[in-house]
Amino acid sequence: MARPSVIDGYLSELGSRLRGPAPVRADLLSEARDGLVDAAEGYQAAGLSEPAAQRRAVADFGPVAVVAREYQGELAVAHAVRTLRVLLLVIALGDLVWLVDRFVWSTARSGTDAPAPGWYLVAAQAGDMTAAAIALGVVAVLVGSRWLYRTGMSSVVVGRLVGAFTVGALGTYVFCVLTLVVATALRDLVEPAQPVPVVSAGVAAAAGPGAVVVVAWLVVQTRRCLDVASG
Amino acid sequence: MKSDVLRGHLDGLLLATLDGCQLHGYAIIEALQVRSGGALDLPTGTVYPALRRLEHAGYVHSEWSTVSGRQRRTYRLTRAGQRALAQERMAWREFTSAIEGVLGGGTWPVRA
Incomplete structure (x- = not known):
């Protein structure tokens, strides 16, 4: 050898x-x-x-520069696809935690709470719809990337396109999460919160730090997507 | 042959090389050079990303296997790859037939 x-x-x-x-x-x-x-x-x-x-x-x-460019395209796609899969999981888990918390809350305090203000409902629904749209977009990109390759597009171009979508999706999702957090804080300022059911407080206590870590991770991945796609 | 000319046909060339056989990367490069009589001259390092691209497109499938006592990533055509190859061949025949009609040096048809 x-x-x-x-x-x-x-x-x-x-x-x-x-x-x-x-x-x-x-x-x-x-x-x-x-x-x-x-x-x-x-x-x-x-x-x-x-x-x-x-x-x-x-x-x-x-030449190393020529070969590295081709290989970097492959890596950009791999990085973006991995990040999009995790984002899909994060959105699904976020919805699951929200549903559990809502169920616990409504069971414990049925009929005793004042309805949430209209502006808060609008913000919450806009956040939900945007997250759903992001999830659908992620699925479309994961499935559609095969079609992009079949058009004869190079990995470098596919990597940049998928990377750009990933940055947009991550940024939008982080914005949604932060908007909901700020909206909830404002609502509690305007209308002081009622005592929180014990189980619901437990769900929030468990999910809260995890959510902070996930949001921080998403911000880091957004930055990495830009680095990897720009090669 | 210039590598930028080849690049536009690389996908079809790779699919044709894998037609009916399972090969690792270097064997594919060797087969390309042998079949073209050494005329196909492009950086061999660009063939591997091209194979990955064809895999993402669903045209080839790859797996690590033992070849001559060494672990190699080997590639084979999928059904979609066979269909894509058939289309590439048909498009190539139409293209060469049309170009041959003009550049081939035969007599021009008489205008009615």
């Missing part, structure tokens, strides 16, 4: 230019190494010395 010094140097430089999910990056580099080693072995079998064979294999593979 060829000594991989030249090949290692090439792969190291290629790897240093790539950003994205580590498993996908490792998989791409592993396949690239296989191809380079195969090519070098072929040139050695044809009579070249080991260093010359490796240099020839690396030259055939292409």
